[in-house]
Amino acid sequence: xxxxxxxxxxxxxxxxxxxxxxxxxxxxxxxxxxxxxxxxxxxxxxxxxxxxxxxxxxxxxxxxxxxxxxxxxxxxxxxxxxxxxxxxxxxxxxxxxxxxxxxxxxxxxxxxxxxxxxxxxxxxxxxxxxxxxxxxxxxxxxxxxxxxxxxxxxxxxxxxxxxxxxxxxxxxxxxxxxxxxxxxxxxxxxxxxxxxxxxxxxxxxxxxxxxxxxxxxxxxxxxxxxxxxxxxxxxxxxxxxxxxxxxxxxxxxxxxxxxxxxxxxxxxxxxxxxxxxxxxxxxxxxxxxx
Amino acid sequence: xxxxxxxxxxxxxxxxxxxxxxxxxxxxxxxxxxxxxxxxxxxxxxxxxxxxxxxxxxxxxxxxxxxxxxxxxxxxxxxxxxxxxxxxxxxxxxxxxxxxxxxxxxxxxxxxxxxxxxxxxxxxxxxxxxxxxxxxxxxxxxxxxxxxxxxxxxxxxxxxxxxxxxxxxxxxxxxxxxxxxxxxxxxxxxxxxxxxxxxxxxxxxxxxxxxxxxxxxxxxxxxxxxxxxxxxxxxxxxxxxxxxxxxxxxxxxxxxxxxxxxxxxxxxxxxxxxxxxxxxxxxxxxxxxxxxxxxxxxxxxxxxxxxxxxxxxxxxxxxxxxxxxxxxxxxxxxxxxxxxxxxxxxxxxxxxxxxxxxxxxxxxxxxxxxxxxxxxxxxxxxxxxxxxxxxxxxxxxxxxxxxxxxxxxxxxxxxxxxxxxx
Numbered sequence: 003x004x005x006x007x008x009x010x011x012x013x014x015x016x017x018x019x020x021x022x023x024x025x026x027x028x029x030x031x032x033x034x035x036x037x038x039x040x041x042x043x044x045x046x047x048x049x050x051x052x053x054x055x056x057x058x059x060x061x062x063x064x065x066x067x068x069x070x071x072x073x074x075x076x077x078x079x080x081x082x083x084x085x086x087x088x089x090x091x092x093x094x095x096x097x098x099x100x101x102x103x104x105x106x107x108x109x110x111x112x113x114x115x116x117x118x119x120x121x122x123x124x125x126x127x128x129x130x131x132x133x134x135x136x137x138x139x140x141x142x143x144x145x146x147x148x149x150x151x152x153x154x155x156x157x158x159x160x161x162x163x164x165x166x167x168x169x170x171x172x173x174x175x176x177x178x179x180x181x182x183x184x185x186x187x188x189x190x191x192x193x194x195x196x197x198x199x200x201x202x203x204x205x206x207x208x209x210x211x212x213x214x215x216x217x218x219x220x221x222x223x224x225x226x227x228x229x230x231x232x233x234x235x236x237x238x239x240x241x242x243x244x245x246x247x248x249x250x251x252x253x254x255x256x257x258x259x260x261x262x263x264x265x266x267x268x269x270x271x272x273x274x275x276x277x278x279x280x281x282x283x284x285x286x287x288x289x290x291x292x
Numbered sequence: 293x294x295x296x297x298x299x300x301x302x303x304x305x306x307x308x309x310x311x312x313x314x315x316x317x318x319x320x321x322x323x324x325x326x327x328x329x330x331x332x333x334x335x336x337x338x339x340x341x342x343x344x345x346x347x348x349x350x351x352x353x354x355x356x357x358x359x360x361x362x363x364x365x366x367x368x369x370x371x372x373x374x375x376x377x378x379x380x381x382x383x384x385x386x387x388x389x390x391x392x393x394x395x396x397x398x399x400x401x402x403x404x405x406x407x408x409x410x411x412x413x414x415x416x417x418x419x420x421x422x423x424x425x426x427x428x429x430x431x432x433x434x435x436x437x438x439x440x441x442x443x444x445x446x447x448x449x450x451x452x453x454x455x456x457x458x459x460x461x462x463x464x465x466x467x468x469x470x471x472x473x474x475x476x477x478x479x480x481x482x483x484x485x486x487x488x489x490x491x492x493x494x495x496x497x498x499x500x501x502x503x504x505x506x507x508x509x510x511x512x513x514x515x516x517x518x519x520x521x522x523x524x525x526x527x528x529x530x531x532x533x534x535x536x537x538x539x540x541x542x543x544x545x546x547x548x549x550x551x552x553x554x555x556x557x558x559x560x561x562x563x564x565x566x567x568x569x570x571x572x573x574x575x576x577x578x579x580x581x582x583x584x585x586x587x588x589x590x591x592x593x594x595x596x597x598x599x600x601x602x603x604x605x606x607x608x609x610x611x612x613x614x615x616x617x618x619x620x621x622x623x624x625x626x627x628x629x630x631x632x633x634x635x636x637x638x639x640x641x642x643x644x645x646x647x648x649x650x651x652x653x654x655x656x657x658x659x660x661x662x663x664x665x666x667x668x669x670x671x672x673x674x675x676x677x678x679x680x681x682x683x684x685x686x687x688x689x690x691x692x693x694x695x696x697x698x699x700x701x702x703x704x705x706x707x708x709x710x711x712x713x714x
Contacts, residue, residue, distance in 0.1 A: 006522045014516075110374065115330045117539040117563030118572055126574065128550045134522070137550035158397070210515030210543045215375045254519035259508045260481060262519075 007255045008132040013140045015247025017206055021220050022227035022239050023150060024198030030234030031171045032188035034084060034094055036076070040100035040221030044104055046072040046200030047212035051119055058167035061122065069200040076196030080189040088188070102217065110214045119212040121204065139208050146205040150198065154236065167191060171234070225264035230273045232283020233254055241281060246270070305409035306410045320364045321354055321639065323626065324395030326386040327426060328403045330374035333537070333562070333615040337400045337425055337622035338367055340601075343608050344626035355634050363570050366393040375404035375513040375538075381502065382407045383414060389462045392593040396639050398422040399625040400618065405429030405483040408445075415539050416441045419641040421648065423625035425449040428484035428616045433665030437574070443645050446666040448621035450585040450680045452487040454670035455560075459488075459533065460495050461672075462558055462581060462695050467500060468532060472712025476506040476529035476555065478520055478536075478544070485535040492533065505529050515540040519545050525553045530713060533559040537617070539652060542573055554710055556581065558682075565589070566614025570689040578687035579707025581694065587679040588620025588656035589613050590691060595674040621668075672696040 023040045036042075046068045053064025079101055087093035125138035158164040169177035170187045178184055199220075212215070226246060231238030250265045273280060325341055327334040345363040353360040368389040372382035381436035382402060389395065398415075401424035402408040408427040414434060415422050419467055421444045424432075430453040436442045466472050476497055479489040489507065496502040505527040508520040521544075532555045534544060542563030549553075563569060565584055569577060584590040590613075591602035601623055607610050613619050628651055635650070636643035652661050658674035671677030673696075682695040684704055692702040706712065 003522070003526045006526070007519075010518055010522065044421050110330070114328050115374070115539060116332055117542045118568075119539075120543075120572070128552060135551045137547070211540045211548075213515070213540060215515060216512045216515070218376075251519055255523065259510060259514075259517075265510060 003255065005132045009131055009134050009136060011248040011251035012244075013136070013144060014251050016144050018227050018247045019225055019243035020143065020147050020150065020202040021199070022072040022224045022231075022243060023154065023236075024195035024202065025224040026195075026228050026231075026236065026239045027154065027167075027198060028191050028195030029228065031096075031167045031191035032080075033194060034088075034188065035091075035098065035233075036192060036195060037095055037099035037221065038076075038079060038105065039195070039224055040217035040219070041102035041105035042072050042076055042196045043199040043203045043220045044109065044212065044214060044217040045075065046107055046203040047121060047207045047216075048114055048119070050121055050204060051212060054122075065204050068204070069197055072200040073197040077128055077189050077193035077217065080192040084192070085185060085189075088185070102221070106217045106273040107213050114212075114214065117211055120210075121208045121212065123208040124205070134168060137209075139205075143205050143209075146201065150201060151236075151240065159224070161183030163187075163190060167194075195207055209269075223266055226270050229280055230269050231278030235280065235282035236237075238280055242269075295304040319361065321356070321361050321633065322364050322366055322393055322395040323629070324393060324398040324420075325365060325367035325400050326370050326389050326398055327367075327400040328369070328371055329367060330375040331403065332539070333426055334369075334373065334400065334403060337618035338611055338613045339609055340605065340619040341365060341625040341626055343605060344623045346608075347604075348626065348630055354630050356639060357637050360678045361516040361584030362598050363630075366395060370402065370407070372407040372528050375511075379404070379407050379410050383411050386411055387414055387418075389530050389643055390414075390420055396633075397418060397488065397629050397644065399629070400425050400622050402418045402427050405431065408432055408470075409435070409483075409510075412442050412445050415444045418684070420444060421442060421629075421641055421645050422492070423448050423621075423629060423648075425621035425625060428452045428455065430538045430667075431483075431487075431489055433663065433667040435492075435665075436667075437665035442524070443649075443666065444641065446648060446662065446668075448625045448660070448668050448678075449617065450670055450678075451667055452491065454680065455583065455585065456488055456491045456495060456680060457670070458583065458680050458695065459492055459559065460500065462704070463496070463500055463502070463531065463533075465695065466556065466558070467502065469704065470530075470706065470712035472527050472530040473500075473502045473713075474527075475502050475531045475533055476508075476520075476524035476527065478517070478524075478532060478534045479503060479508065480536045480538055480541070481509045481511050482537070485537070488535050489533075510536075512538050513540060515543050518546045519553065521548055521551050521553050522608070524555060529541070529553075529559055531556045534561050535559050535560040540565055542569065545577050545580055546573060546601045556710065557702075558705060559583065560585075560616075562616065564685070567691065569615060570685065577685045577690060578689070579685065579705070580662070581682055581704060582616070583680065583682050586614035586617065586620040586657040586678045587674060587681055587699070588623065589616050589618070590683060592674075592681070592683065592693060592699045593701075595658070597654065598674070620657045624657055624660065627655065628660060640693045655671075673698045 028036045047070035053059040123139040124142045127138045128135050166182045166187050227242045231242030250262045254262045349362045351364040368385050370382040370385035371377045401422050403426050405427040423446045428451050430451045477489050479485040541561045560583040564582045588598040588601045591599040632647035635647040658678040661669050666676050683691045683693045694704045
């Protein structure tokens, strides 16, 4: 049982890391807390499904298409809505949350409810690890998690756009003096975060079904990981994912499965009381010291 | 005096305006369908109502006091099956339809027992009979039997109490045939599923003398069952009894296969009921024993009316029924309502209720009679009572009815690779 718990705890942690990475990247660069993140995740799932089943496209075309469209929609949300309220934190939250609600409820209104909304696994097999069977899709999730985290590091350290991302994240005014277009980079970061959400959806959703409500769950999980790890800190995201991921699986295994959902909420409450900036966050450290 | 005349005139005018819709409504009989229309069971139950209404109207309509009146269907999506939709919101939708469309009766009704229980007072207040076909908590029956004001609430579908009778029969068979006595229960966190799991736990421990090695409850919308399956495997469960009606629950079977849990899956998972589930779940559901709550939602050659309904549905809508709960009783409800109105000879709700309570007639799901709590009696022979059943997915993708014996087409077989305990 312990071995199985450790294996599934590790996989669950990577799932959390995947759903939180995009949210964290967007916030870390542009300062926009994208509350439409869960909706974009679900949208990628439905778009991919539509490509596969309604348009009859092959997976290699439907999946990247869904990622590109999701990123494009996120960029448009920034350009046509968020740009006007940029810097007004409350307005940004209201605007993104409103957009998220509109997207999710539109899918519900259009009748996207049912068990038929599933995505195919990348590898349809089971693997024995020790004495525990694990479906290969979960191993794909682990692989995707490592790849995406590594790509993020590479992208932000060795590409021009990535360096611009970091420039804006470190000091927007100074970056402006160096000729970096802050609005353009912020739009890119929102699209980049949404693209990460879409990629996460493509590898995680084959484990379950695509459901409107999943958008809300993903947002709660992403928020929990980002708040615990510290908004904008990639290292914090990874550490928090593993803390919450293992806590969830241990709760499900040794207590009750229905208590799993409480873990994220308790983690948010606990960290806000103990260290509001999160384990690796720097946003409010000065206020905390005071 | 002039003032009094004026008041009387205004009163008569207002009364006339208020009564006018009722008088106008007398040229048709309005059936309201208030349910979660976007969910499979709600959608197909709505289709089944339209099928029955079409047939009845084509045959001339309903005879009310010497006049033939057509049925008219009015529907509203109350969304109560969706996670997070509060009961008051669902009830607002139901009341909106009652007030605006003035239905003579409602059929199908709420998905969630929580919504039905909360809505019983509203139905009593407006005196609108409801022939429910989805919500399953036995509490409604108890309330109807206890308090006459709730007499307008009928349930034509199976309730949790009868459902456990069928599950107990299936488990009893597996105990005798394969020597199984360890079960792991997994249920959705909704009233009817909790009630089913609770009653079954008592039956397992008492009458069946089985060991309940674990019991997990999942919130509506949950889609990762791996930790619970791991527990079931570690605790040596021979049977896993799922009780779910949410779309995500079909994934449980894929995870059960992927993790190679050596236990028979026998219970109710709504997405696994229809014929297309085989394709949807990548042909990985062979060996699963699943319930169909009402005969007719699956056809049985041993009870021709069920097959006639099923075939008529396929002919009208061009695709097979996928829901195992709701459509057959929804179809039957319209015919029961027709018979009751004709027997009552009027559209008076109290007269319709009295006639419905005296129902003793065959239907597509077996013979229909109501208990004192307005619940259709379910049994094991379709000639004597209404019927629910269990079928097993064969390894080549066929649904084989395995229980009850009166309509069984085969016996329960162990999934490939699993051995009996005796």
